[in-house]
Amino acid sequence: MENEFLFKKLSNQYQNIPASFVRSILNVAGKKELISFAGGLPNPDLFPVDELSESAKIVMNRSGRDILQYAGSLGYYPLRQWIANRYSSKYNMDITPEMVVITNGSQQVIDIMAKLFIDKGDGVILEKPSYLGAIQALSAYQPNFCEVDLGKDGADMVGIESFFLNGDVKMMYAVPNAQNPSGISYSLEKRQDLALLLKKYNQFLLEDDPYNEICFEGEFPVPVKKLAPDHVAWTGSFSKMVAPGLRNGWVILPPELVPHFDKAKQSTDLNPNNLTQYVLHHFLTHYDLDAHLKKVQMKYADQCCFMQEMLSKYLPEEITFIQPSGGMFLWLTLPEGICSKELVNRTMERGVIFVPGNSFYVNREKSNHIRLNFSNANFQDIEKGIKVIGEELQKELKQITVSCS
Amino acid sequence: MENEFLFKKLSNQYQNIPASFVRSILNVAGKKELISFAGGLPNPDLFPVDELSESAKIVMNRSGRDILQYAGSLGYYPLRQWIANRYSSKYNMDITPEMVVITNGSQQVIDIMAKLFIDKGDGVILEKPSYLGAIQALSAYQPNFCEVDLGKDGADMVGIESFFLNGDVKMMYAVPNAQNPSGISYSLEKRQDLALLLKKYNQFLLEDDPYNEICFEGEFPVPVKKLAPDHVAWTGSFSKMVAPGLRNGWVILPPELVPHFDKAKQSTDLNPNNLTQYVLHHFLTHYDLDAHLKKVQMKYADQCCFMQEMLSKYLPEEITFIQPSGGMFLWLTLPEGICSKELVNRTMERGVIFVPGNSFYVNREKSNHIRLNFSNANFQDIEKGIKVIGEELQKELKQITVSCS
Numbered sequence: 001m002e003n004e005f006l007f008k009k010l011s012n013q014y015q016n017i018p019a020s021f022v023r024s025i026l027n028v029a030g031k032k033e034l035i036s037f038a039g040g041l042p043n044p045d046l047f048p049v050d051e052l053s054e055s056a057k058i059v060m061n062r063s064g065r066d067i068l069q070y071a072g073s074l075g076y077y078p079l080r081q082w083i084a085n086r087y088s089s090k091y092n093m094d095i096t097p098e099m100v101v102i103t104n105g106s107q108q109v110i111d112i113m114a115k116l117f118i119d120k121g122d123g124v125i126l127e128k129p130s131y132l133g134a135i136q137a138l139s140a141y142q143p144n145f146c147e148v149d150l151g152k153d154g155a156d157m158v159g160i161e162s163f164f165l166n167g168d169v170k171m172m173y174a175v176p177n178a179q180n181p182s183g184i185s186y187s188l189e190k191r192q193d194l195a196l197l198l199k200k201y202n203q204f205l206l207e208d209d210p211y212n213e214i215c216f217e218g219e220f221p222v223p224v225k226k227l228a229p230d231h232v233a234w235t236g237s238f239s240k241m242v243a244p245g246l247r248n249g250w251v252i253l254p255p256e257l258v259p260h261f262d263k264a265k266q267s268t269d270l271n272p273n274n275l276t277q278y279v280l281h282h283f284l285t286h287y288d289l290d291a292h293l294k295k296v297q298m299k300y301a302d303q304c305c306f307m308q309e310m311l312s313k314y315l316p317e318e319i320t321f322i323q324p325s326g327g328m329f330l331w332l333t334l335p336e337g338i339c340s341k342e343l344v345n346r347t348m349e350r351g352v353i354f355v356p357g358n359s360f361y362v363n364r365e366k367s368n369h370i371r372l373n374f375s376n377a378n379f380q381d382i383e384k385g386i387k388v389i390g391e392e393l394q395k396e397l398k399q400i401t402v403s404c405s
Numbered sequence: 406m407e408n409e410f411l412f413k414k415l416s417n418q419y420q421n422i423p424a425s426f427v428r429s430i431l432n433v434a435g436k437k438e439l440i441s442f443a444g445g446l447p448n449p450d451l452f453p454v455d456e457l458s459e460s461a462k463i464v465m466n467r468s469g470r471d472i473l474q475y476a477g478s479l480g481y482y483p484l485r486q487w488i489a490n491r492y493s494s495k496y497n498m499d500i501t502p503e504m505v506v507i508t509n510g511s512q513q514v515i516d517i518m519a520k521l522f523i524d525k526g527d528g529v530i531l532e533k534p535s536y537l538g539a540i541q542a543l544s545a546y547q548p549n550f551c552e553v554d555l556g557k558d559g560a561d562m563v564g565i566e567s568f569f570l571n572g573d574v575k576m577m578y579a580v581p582n583a584q585n586p587s588g589i590s591y592s593l594e595k596r597q598d599l600a601l602l603l604k605k606y607n608q609f610l611l612e613d614d615p616y617n618e619i620c621f622e623g624e625f626p627v628p629v630k631k632l633a634p635d636h637v638a639w640t641g642s643f644s645k646m647v648a649p650g651l652r653n654g655w656v657i658l659p660p661e662l663v664p665h666f667d668k669a670k671q672s673t674d675l676n677p678n679n680l681t682q683y684v685l686h687h688f689l690t691h692y693d694l695d696a697h698l699k700k701v702q703m704k705y706a707d708q709c710c711f712m713q714e715m716l717s718k719y720l721p722e723e724i725t726f727i728q729p730s731g732g733m734f735l736w737l738t739l740p741e742g743i744c745s746k747e748l749v750n751r752t753m754e755r756g757v758i759f760v761p762g763n764s765f766y767v768n769r770e771k772s773n774h775i776r777l778n779f780s781n782a783n784f785q786d787i788e789k790g791i792k793v794i795g796e797e798l799q800k801e802l803k804q805i806t807v808s809c810s
Contacts, residue, residue, distance in 0.1 A: 003635050003661050005607035009575050010665065011524045011546075017672050041475055049469035056461045056680070064454035068648035070446055104509060104674040111673040115545060119416045120525070136672040140520060141416075170414050202410035230408050243473035245679035256408050260415065267422050267541040268516040269509040273678045274650035275461070 013120075016139045020132065021359040035385040037354040040180065040328055041376040043303075046296050047243045048287065055282035056275070067274045073266045074258070075102025075250070076277040082284055083236070083250050091226050099252050101261055102272045106210055106249035108265075109235040110137040110173070113206050113251075115264045117170045118143045125163050125172035127155050129331075129360030129369070131180045131208065134173050143170075145362045150182055152322065154190030157197065164201035171204050177220040178211040178327025181360045181371035185325050188221040195227030203231065210237040210249075213293050215326040216301040230254050238280055240328070241293065246276040300328065300375050307374040307382050314390030316397060328375040331357075334368040334393065337400045343370070343392060352388040418525075422544045425537065426764040440790040442759040445585065445733060446781040448708075451701050452648045453692065460687035461680070472679045478671045479663070480507025480655070481682040487689055488641070488655050495624075496631050504657050506666055507677045511615055511642040511654035513670075515542040518576065518611050518638060518656075520669045523548045528574035532560050534736075534765030534774070536585045536613065539578050548575075550767045555587055557727065559595030562602065569606035576609050582625045583616040583732025586765045586776035590730050593626040600632030608636065615642040615654075618698050620731040621706040635659050638666075643685055645733070646698065651681040705733065705780050712779040712787050719795030721802060733780040736762075739773040739798065742805050748775070748797060757793040 022038045059067065074080070080100040088095045103109050110133070118124060118141035126135070128147035138145075146169065148159035155174060163169050174194075176186040186194070198205055207224050225234035237249035253261055283289075307330060311321065318335045334340060340356035347353065357369025377385065427443045464472065479485065485505040493500045508514050515538070523529060523546035531540070533552035543550075551574065553564035560579060568574050579599075581591040591599070603610055612629050630639035642654035658666055688694075712735060716726065723740045739745060745761035752758065762774025782790065 003659055006609060006635075006659065006662060009522050009609060011520070011522050011527070011575075013524060013546075014521045014665065014669055017668060019668065020671065023671075039475070044470050044474050047470055047473040049465070049473065052473065053462070053465035053469055056465050057458070060454070060458035060461050064458055065449050065452055066650075068452040068454065068457065068650040069449050070444070070644075070649045104678070107672075108674040115416070116419045117414050117416050119418060122416070133672070133675070140669070140672055141418075170416075204411060204414060230411075239475075244475045245471075245473040247674070247676070247678045254408055254411065257411060260419070263422060263424065264419055264545070266425065266428075267512075267538070267545055268673065269513040269652070270538070271652070273509070273652045273681060275684070276678060276680055279680070 013140050013142050016142050017136050018139060018364065020136065021355050033351065034348075035352045035377065035381045037352070037372040037374070037377060037385060039376065040373055042240055042244060042328070043299060043375050046299060048283065048292055051287045052243065052279060052283055055279045055286065059278040059282050060275075063278060067278050071271050071274050073262055073271045075100070075272050076274065076281060079277050079281040080250070082281060083252075087252070091222050093226050093229075095252055099255055099258065101251050101253065101258065101265070102277060103249050103251060103265070104247045104269070104272060105239055105244070106208060106235040106237040106251070107133055107137065109233070109249060109251045110134050110206065110208070111140075112261060112265050112268065113171065113233060114138050114141040114143075116260060117204070123163065123166070123169035125160060125169055126362065127174055127179065129181050129357065130173070130362075131175055132359050134208065135360070135362060138173065147362060150179070150184055152184060154184065154186030155194070157190065157193045160194070161197055164197060164203055169203060171206060173206045173208065175208045176224060177209055178214065178324055180327065181329050181355070181357070182331040183322050183324030183327055183329050185220055191221055191224050191227060195224050195231070198224075198228045198231035205232045207232050207234045209234060210240050211327040212236055213241045214297060214300060214328070216297055216304070217325065220326065225252065233257070241289070242280065242283065246280060247273065248276050248280055297326075303374045303377070303382070304330065306379055307372065307386065310383050310386040314387045316390070316393060319393070328373055330372045330374060332370045332372065334370065335397065335400075336368060338368045338393070338396055339366055340368060340370045341366070343389070343396060346392045346395070347388055350388045350392070352385045354389070418545050418547050421547050422541050423769065425541065426760050438756065439753075440757045440782065440786045442757070442777040442779070442782060442790060444781065445778055447645055447649060447733070448704060448780050451704060453688065453697055456692050457648065457684060457688055460684045460691065464683040464687050465680075468683060472683050476676050476679050478667055478676045480505070480677050481679065481686060484682050484686040485655070487686060488657070492657070496627050498631050498634075500657055504660050504663065506656050506658065506663065506670070507682060508654050508656060508670070509652045509674070509677060510644055510649070511613060511640040511656070512538055512542065514638070514640040514654060514656040515539050515578070515611065515613070516545075517666060517670050517673065519543050519546045519548075521665060522575045522609070528568065528571070530565060530568050530574055530577035531767065532579055532584065534586050534762060535578070535767075536580055537764050539613065540765070540767060543578065552767060555584070555589055557589060559589065559591030560599070562595065562598045565599070566602055569602060569608055574608060576611060578611045578613065580613045581629060582614055583619065583729055585732065586734050586760070586762070587736040588727050588729030588732055588734050590625055596626055596629050596632060600629050600636070603629075603633045603636035610637045612637050612639045614639060615645050616732040617641055618646045619702060619705060619733070621702055621709070622730065625731065630657065638662070646694070647685065647688065651685060652678065653681050653685055708779045708782070708787070709735065711784055712777065712791065715788050715791040719792045721795070721798060724798070733778055735777045735779060737775045737777065739775065740802065740805075741773060743773045743798070743801055745772055745775045748794075748801060751797045751800075752793055755793045755797070757790045759794070
C-alpha cells in the first residue's frame with residue numbers, strides 16, 4: 001500500500017467501529033438490480049413532495065437572508081416549539097421549547113450523547129439485538145457494552161437491574177417502540193418498571209423513538225420519558241414522519257443538560273441546517289400532518305401484512321416471527337443451525353438481499369435471525385423476494401437434515 | 406442541583422472541550438443591541454438570496470423524491486464533481502470526485518478527522534493562535550496539543566520539525582490562507598517547506614481552507630495539498646463562498662482514506678443534507694459564481710480597509726496589526742500589560758464586543774491580542790465601535806502608566 005503511514009495512524013476508537021453490513025454487501029453486489037429488504041428506507045411514494053416544494057419556495061422568499069446566515073446551535077426556535085407542543089399535548093407532558101434541540105437526524109443525538117457521557121470502558125446497556133447505527137455510533141467511544149435480552153414485551157428488567165447494581169453503567173440505549181430490528185414494543189408495565197429502575201439507581205436512558213408516529217393501530221404506550229423525565233433523553237426524527245433527506249431530528253433533554261449537549265454539538269458542526277428546518281416548520285404548520293401520517297401508517301401496515309402472508313406461503317413452517325405493531329421491519333427466527341449470513345450470500349446471487357441478524361449484535365456472533373424491511377418494496381417484489389428466500393432456505397434445511405442423518 | 410447524578414456522569418473527553426467565548430459573552434450581555442466584531446459571520450447583504458430561492462424551486466420540482474430519500478454518505482455526486490473540477494482547474498491538480506466527501510460545513514471535517522486519528526494523548530500540532538472551533542473539536546478527543554508560533558509568512562518550521570522528530574505526532578492542523586484569527590497567509594516557500602517536512606517524516610496535515618475564495622487581490626499561493634497530495638486532507642466550505650446557513654463543506658482526501666472517513670462519518674449522522682446539496686449544485690452550475698465572488702472580495706476588502714483607517718484614527722499608536730490579504734479578521738497586538746479579556750468587559754458595557762486573544766490559545770493564557778471581524782458590520786458601526794475600543798484602551802493605558810510611575 002502506498003500510504004501505509006496513514007493506516008498506522010488510525011485511532012483505536014475508529015477501529016472499534018463495526019462496518020455496516022448493507023454497505024459491504026452492496027459493494028459486493030455491485031450495480032446489479034436487487035430486490036432489497038436490507039435498508040431501512042421509507043416509501044418514497046409517500047413523501048409529500050409538492051407540499052415541501054411549496055414550503056421551500058415560500059420560506060426562501062420570505063426569510064431567505066435569515067435562512068442563509070449562521071444560526072443558533074440549538075435549532076430554529078419555532079420548530080423546537082412545534083415539537084414541544086405536539087408531544088406535550090400527545091402525552092400530557094410539560095415539554096418546553098428550551099428542552100428541545102434540533103439535530104442532523106436522531107443519529108447525531110446518539111453520537112453527541114456518547115461524546116457527552118462515554119469515556120473508554122464505561123458501561124452502556126444495549127438491547128440484544130440493537131439498532132446497528134447505535135452500535136456503530138457508540139463503538140467509536142469504546143464503551144463496555146452490557147447486552148440485555150429482549151422479550152416480546154420489552155427488555156429483561158432483571159438483566160438491567162443487575163448491570164445497574166454493578167455500578168459502572170453510564171447510560172442505557174433503547175428503542176421501546178417498534179424496535180429496529182426486532183419490531184418489539186415495550187408493554188406499559190415494562191416502561192413503568194424501567195422508569196422505576198432508572199430513578200432507583202440514578203441511571204440515564206437514551207430513548208430512541210423514530211417510529212413513534214408509525215403505529216399501525218391506535219398509539220404506542222407512553223414514552224419512558226414521561227415516567228422518569230429527569231432520567232431520560234428522548235429522541236425523535238422527521239425521517240419517518242416526513243422525509244429522511246431533510247436530515248432533521250431532535251432530542252428532548254432534562255433542562256440542565258441542554259447547555260452541555262449544546263457545547264458538545266457545536267464542536268462537531270456548529271449548527272443544524274437552516275433551510276430544512278424552516279421548510280419543515282412551514283410544512284408542519286400549513287398542512288395536515290395527521291392525515292399524511294394516516295396514509296403512511298395504512299400503507300406500511302398493508303406492506304407488513306402482505307409480507308407476512310408471503311412468509312406463510314413460501315417459508316418453511318418452522319420459521320417464526322414477531323408481529324410488529326408499527327415501524328418498518330420484520331424479524332425472523334430461522335431454525336437452529338441455519339446461518340443467516342450464509343443464507344444472504346445465496347439469495348444475493350439470485351438478486352435478493354436482507355440483513356442477517358448478527359449485524360445487530362455487538363460481538364457479531366453467528367445468528368439464525370434475519371431482518372426484513374417491508375416499507376420500501378412493492379407487492380410484486382415482496383412476493384418475488386420472499387419466494388427466493390424460501391427456496392434457498394429449503395435447500396439449506398435439506399443440507400442440515402442430510403448432514404445430521 | 407436536582408440532577409446531580411447526571412453531572413457526575415459527564416465524560417472526561419466532554420469536560421476537556423473549552424467554552425466558546427462568543428457564546429459566553431452573549432449570555433452575559435443578554436439581548437441588548439451590540440456592535441459585534443466578535444462572530445465570524447459573512448455579510449448577509451451579499452447572499453445570493455434570489456438565485457438560491459430559484460434553485461430551490463427548480464430542484465424540488467425536478468428531483469423532489471430523490472432529494473427527500475436517504476442518500477449516499479459521501480454526498481451528492483454532481484456536487485463532488487463540481488468541486489473536483491473547480492480546484493483541479495484552479496491549481497492544475499488531479500482531483501477526482503471520488504476523493505471529495507461532502508460534510509456539514511468544514512467544522513464536521515475537523516471532528517471526523519479527529520475521530521479517525523486521535524486517541525487520548527496523541528500529538529496534534531496547532532498554530533498559535535489557532536481557530537477556536539478547531540481547538541474545541543479536537544479537544545473532545547483529548548490530544549496532546551503541540552503549539553507552533555506563527556510568523557508573518559506562516560508557521561515556524563523549526564518548531565514543526567522538532568515535534569515531528571519527537572515522533573508521537575498524529576496530525577497537524579493549519580489554516581494557511583487568511584488564517585483565523587491572525588489573518589496571516591503562508592508564503593509559497595513556507596508551503597513548500599511544510600510539504601517537504603510532511604513527506605520526510607510521513608506526517609499528515611489537515612489543511613483548513615475556508616477563505617480560499619476570499620482573497621482581496623489575485624490569488625493565494627497554491628495549497629499544501631498540491632505539494633504533498635498523499636499527506637494532506639484539504640477542506641473547504643461553501644459558508645464563505647455562498648452562504649453558511651446551507652451547512653455544506655467538503656474535504657479532499659488521499660483516495661485510500663475515503664472509505665475510512667466515510668465509515669467514521671456515517672456513524673455520526675448517516676448522510677449530509679440532500680436539499681442544500683442539490684440547491685448548491687444548481688446555483689453553482691447556473692449562475693456566475695466568479696462574478697459573485699468578485700463582489701464579496703471587493704466588499705470585504707473595503708470593509709477591512711475602512712476598519713484599518715479607523716484603527717489608525719482612534720487607537721493609540723503603539724497598537725500594531727497584520728495586514729490580511731483576505732478572509733474576515735484583523736488581529737491586533739496591544740501594548741504589553743494590557744489584558745484583552747479585561748478590555749472586552751469594559752467595551753461590552755458600552756455595547757461593543759470582540760474576541761480577546763486568549764480564546765485562540767489552547768491554554769487560554771493571558772493575551773494582549775484581540776480579533777476583530779470586519780465582514781459583518783457597516784462603516785457607521787465600524788467607526789462607532791473602534792472609537793469605543795480606542796477610548797477604553799486609552800483609559801487602560803493611563804492606568805498602566807499611573808501604576809508604573
